[in-house]
Amino acid sequence: MINANDWKQEQEWLERVTEQLKLRIADMEPEVTGLRNQVTDIRRRFWEEVTVNTSTHEDFEETFYSIRQQEALLSERERSHRLRLRQWNNMKRLLPSPFFGRIDFEEDGTGFNESIYIGVSSFAAEDGMSFLVYDWRTPIASLYYDYSPGRVAYATPGGLLTGEMRLKRQYQIRDGQLRNVFDTSITIGDELLQQALGQGADTQMKSIVATIQKEQNAIIRDDKSRMLIVQGAAGSGKTSAAMQRAAYLLYRHRDRLAADQIVLFSPNPMFNSYVSTVLPELGEENIQQTTFQEYLAYWLEPDMRPESPFDQLEDVLTAAPTTENEARMQGIRYKASEAFLLALQDYAAWLCREGMRFCDIRFRDRVLITAQRMETQFYSYDSSVRLDNRVALLKDWLLKELKALESEECAATWVQDELDYLDNDQYDEAYRTLLKKVQREEVVFDFTREYVEEYGELRGREQGEENVFDFAGQEEELLRRMIVKESFRPLRQEVKRFKFVDLIGLYGQLFGEEADYRRMTGGTEVPEHWTEIGRQTRAKLERLELLYEDATPFLYMRELVEGVRRNTDVRHVFVDEGQDYSPFQYAFLKRLFPRARMTVLGDFGQAIFVQATSLHEEDSPLVRLYGHEETNLIRLVRSYRSTQEIVAFTKGMLPGGEEIVPFERYGGKPRLLKLGDGKERDERIFADLAVLQAEGFDSIAVITKTAAEAREAYDALTEQGGEALRLVTKETLTFEKGIAVIPAYLAKGVEFDAVLIYDASAQAYGRESERKLFYTACTRAMHQLRLYSLGEVTPYLRDLDSELYEMENRTGSL
Numbered sequence: 157m158i159n160a161n162d163w164k165q166e167q168e169w170l171e172r173v174t175e176q177l178k179l180r181i182a183d184m185e186p187e188v189t190g191l192r193n194q195v196t197d198i199r200r201r202f203w204e205e206v207t208v209n210t211s212t213h214e215d216f217e218e219t220f221y222s223i224r225q226q227e228a229l230l231s232e233r234e235r236s237h238r239l240r241l242r243q244w245n246n247m248k249r250l251l252p253s254p255f256f257g258r259i260d261f262e263e264d265g266t267g268f269n270e271s272i273y274i275g276v277s278s279f280a281a282e283d284g285m286s287f288l289v290y291d292w293r294t295p296i297a298s299l300y301y302d303y304s305p306g307r308v309a310y311a312t313p314g315g316l317l318t319g320e321m322r323l324k325r326q327y328q329i330r331d332g333q334l335r336n337v338f339d340t341s342i343t344i345g346d347e348l349l350q351q352a353l354g355q356g357a358d359t360q361m362k363s364i365v366a367t368i369q370k371e372q373n374a375i376i377r378d379d380k381s382r383m384l385i386v387q388g389a390a391g392s393g394k395t396s397a398a399m400q401r402a403a404y405l406l407y408r409h410r411d412r413l414a415a416d417q418i419v420l421f422s423p424n425p426m427f428n429s430y431v432s433t434v435l436p437e438l439g440e441e442n443i444q445q446t447t448f449q450e451y452l453a454y455w456l457e458p459d460m461r462p463e464s465p466f467d468q469l470e471d472v473l474t475a476a477p478t479t480e481n482e483a484r485m486q487g488i489r490y491k492a493s494e495a496f497l498l499a500l501q502d503y504a505a506w507l508c509r510e511g512m513r514f515c516d517i518r519f520r521d522r523v524l525i526t527a528q529r530m531e532t533q534f535y536s537y538d539s540s541v542r543l544d545n546r547v548a549l550l551k552d553w554l555l556k557e558l559k560a561l562e563s564e565e566c567a568a569t570w571v572q573d574e575l576d577y578l579d580n581d582q583y584d585e586a587y588r589t590l591l592k593k594v595q596r597e598e599v600v601f602d603f604t605r606e607y608v609e610e611y612g613e614l615r616g617r618e619q620g621e622e623n624v625f626d627f628a629g630q631e632e633e634l635l636r637r638m639i640v641k642e643s644f645r646p647l648r649q650e651v652k653r654f655k656f657v658d659l660i661g662l663y664g665q666l667f668g669e670e671a672d673y674r675r676m677t678g679g680t681e682v683p684e685h686w687t688e689i690g691r692q693t694r695a696k697l698e699r700l701e702l703l704y705e706d707a708t709p710f711l712y713m714r715e716l717v718e719g720v721r722r723n724t725d726v727r728h729v730f731v732d733e734g735q736d737y738s739p740f741q742y743a744f745l746k747r748l749f750p751r752a753r754m755t756v757l758g759d760f761g762q763a764i765f766v767q768a769t770s771l772h773e774e775d776s777p778l779v780r781l782y783g784h785e786e787t788n789l790i791r792l793v794r795s796y797r798s799t800q801e802i803v804a805f806t807k808g809m810l811p812g813g814e815e816i817v818p819f820e821r822y823g824g825k826p827r828l829l830k831l832g833d834g835k836e837r838d839e840r841i842f843a844d845l846a847v848l849q850a851e852g853f854d855s856i857a858v859i860t861k862t863a864a865e866a867r868e869a870y871d872a873l874t875e876q877g878g879e880a881l882r883l884v885t886k887e888t889l890t891f892e893k894g895i896a897v898i899p900a901y902l903a904k905g906v907e908f909d910a911v912l913i914y915d916a917s918a919q920a921y922g923r924e925s926e927r928k929l930f931y932t933a934c935t936r937a938m939h940q941l942r943l944y945s946l947g948e949v950t951p952y953l954r955d956l957d958s959e960l961y962e963m964e965n966r967t968g969s970l
């Protein structure tokens with residue numbers, strides 16, 4: 157705390173800033189409202205203000221300019237309104253807590269010591285010459301996060317500025333009232349951080365701008381790397397850093413970066429809702445949020461059904477040790493690897509020589525163009541032309557062929573049958589609608605104009621002049637063409653969408669005999685259990701299903717064949733829980749977003765999927781993706797989420813966990829309860845839930861291993877009388893307070909006041925491969941962790957110092 161005099165001065169400064177804010181908010185209100193009204197007014201009267209006359213060329217030109225002028229006026233007002241509204245909203249956001257930090261800084265050579273107050277946005281003095289509050293994202297504010305008092309330096313667009321920091325101070329201001337002031341020397345206020353972390357879990361992630369730590373600041377402000385990789389322990393603030401980084405980037409590049417040019421890949425839909433308020437809280441629009449699964453579904457044909465990653469994981473978790481399951485595991489690993497990516501590239505090269513597969517083009521139960529003809533045509537092209545370009549040539553050829561076939565088809569008997577169905581009214585109706593379309597210049601198909609022109613002309617002649625030729629014959633001919641053209645339309649569209657390529661056949665053909673696979677992919681190494689992997693893959697493909705591990709390679713192969721689809725608008729791709737993506741998926745993302753920088757945040761300690769990617773190795777596929785030069789690898793080892801006791805317990809079960817440093821915040825030790833049977837366990841959990849709620853813990857999770865177990869636990873606890881329980885499934889979209897029953901893999905990325913591990917027995921968590929899943933579940937706890945075990949306890953706790961937790965046996969004694 158500071159002395160009384162300082163306190164008084166700070167109080168006065170706060171009052172001054174608050175008063176200024178209030179004045180400016182009131183002053184600006186009429187301007188903001190005025191601009192909004194003007195915009196509405198211009199929109200409403202847009203056409204009244206425009207002179208529309210298209211009689212002559214000059215009139216037309218005048219009309220054109222008049223519309224352009226009106227448009228320019230509207231967009232100028234809209235821009236001013238947006239700008240002023242933003243300033244106004246920023247001031248309103250500042251009002252309850254105008255600043256949270258201050259540094260006193262004397263820049264070398266100036267002899268002038270300036271007090272810099274830092275808040276969630278900038279607030280300029282009325283003269284516009286100085287700032288009463290600096291936005292936390294300004295270059296000078298980085299001093300606050302990076303240094304303690306003493307010699308300091310910060311980067312500006314004009315170069316490095318050095319000087320002396322004489323003071324660093326933190327404030328707690330609530331509802332405009334000064335509550336606390338701390339002078340800090342080393343890191344940013346342990347006091348503030350203590351208070352922030354001591355609070356209960358929330359259904360929405362909070363912004364951390366007042367307490368960003370130095371190593372997190374490096375992530376937030378990294379503006380140079382093409383690839384930024386953050387390996388951080390559970391609860392080390394990776395997601396928090398990612399969200400503040402988005403806010404920082406939007407601020408720094410406001411003139412050229414919009415919120416929808418940043419995409420965040422989240423672990424599940426519920427997580428999207430959890431982080432969705434951070435940016436609006438910071439005065440920024442939300443960035444695009446999606447899951448990889450959503451992205452796959454978007455790119456795949458609607459009739460393909462990709463498996464969800466959670467179903468894949470469930471299969472892995474519940475798999476008995478059979479050859480079939482072992483093969484699936486091998487398949488997942490292999491299909492996630494760089495080796496498979498390279499194999500597919502080799503496969504594309506092989507397809508240039510042989511093996512392409514096409515689908516017959518069928519029409520009314522007949523084959524119009526056979527796959528065999530396409531193949532012959534395809535391999536007649538110059539062999540130096542790339543695969544996708546050759547496929548494009550074939551597409552053009554097919555469209556031409558279809559045109560010729562279409563003409564021939566006019567004579568077919570089915571066309572006559574259709575013609576017979578048209579009665580006179582339909583003839584006339586068709587004529588009238590077509591005529592209207594032409595008059596409105598909304599000609600949809602080429603034939604319409606042709607038909608209407610000729611038909612109209614014929615009618616004119618019929619009515620006025622002598623009928624010199626066979627009118628009925630001509631009309632029938634036109635209608636025949638119209639009918640055939642309409643029926644061929646879907647064929648043309650399918651050709652344009654490359655439906656003539658048998659993608660499923662192409663992918664399936666890879667998974668045949670081992671020797672064939674080697675031949676097609678240039679001698680690639682083949683994983684163990686190849687025959688079984690192939691059988692499983694093809695069985696799914698036959699049902700138009702794709703295993704999760706196949707979805708990305710399948711899309712990748714499609715791109716090799718049909719050409720790359722790219723999103724060049726997106727400038728930043730953030731991948732949270734980055735350890736859960738395969739090297740293959742990263743390579744795919746890189747191709748998909750060629751103009752984007754990538755930020756990958758994750759924790760290899762929480763790598764629960766078989767296809768996990770290491771984030772911390774200097775020479776991982778992830779580092780190789782953009783190369784060492786363009787990659788920055790940051791490690792976070794300080795964990796903020798859980799109490800010291802919970803971190804000490806959880807890190808003990810993780811190989812390499814010793815390096816994790818807990819933040820000094822204390823609560824009770826984790827409790828391990830050994831119980832006799834399921835009923836006893838459920839009764840005990842039920843009672844514990846009541847106690848925890850009575851102690852004020854609002855957000856509690858009963859974490860299970862699988863979805864089926866979550867359902868069981870939910871039913872059992874509901875039977876005990878628990879009414880307010882919520883079962884979380886992979887479809888759950890929102891994160892809510894109360895008691896959640898949730899499988900561990902869906903609890904990724906989120907946190908709870910108290911966590912109860914439903915089954916911590918060796919039977920549930922016995923395999924080494926599930927250690928990280930167990931660790932992930934336990935690290936969701938902020939304040940309290942309880943583990944319930946029927947029979948033998950999971951071996952992950954075997955080597956733990958028994959001092960790290962409290963053990964309770966059946967009788968309830970410790």
Ligand SMILES: Nc1ncnc2c1ncn2[C@@H]1O[C@H](COP(=O)(O)OP(=O)(O)OP(=O)(O)O)[C@@H](O)[C@H]1O
Binds near residue numbers: 367396906
């Ligand atoms: N600098 C900070 N100031 C205040 N709170 C922080 C800070 N850094 C992290 N936290 C808090 O720590 C908790 C964990 O943060 P976050 O969820 O970002 O961690 P994470 O590394 O993404 O965790 P995990 O990998 O386990 O999901 C959150 O409650 C967050 O608000």
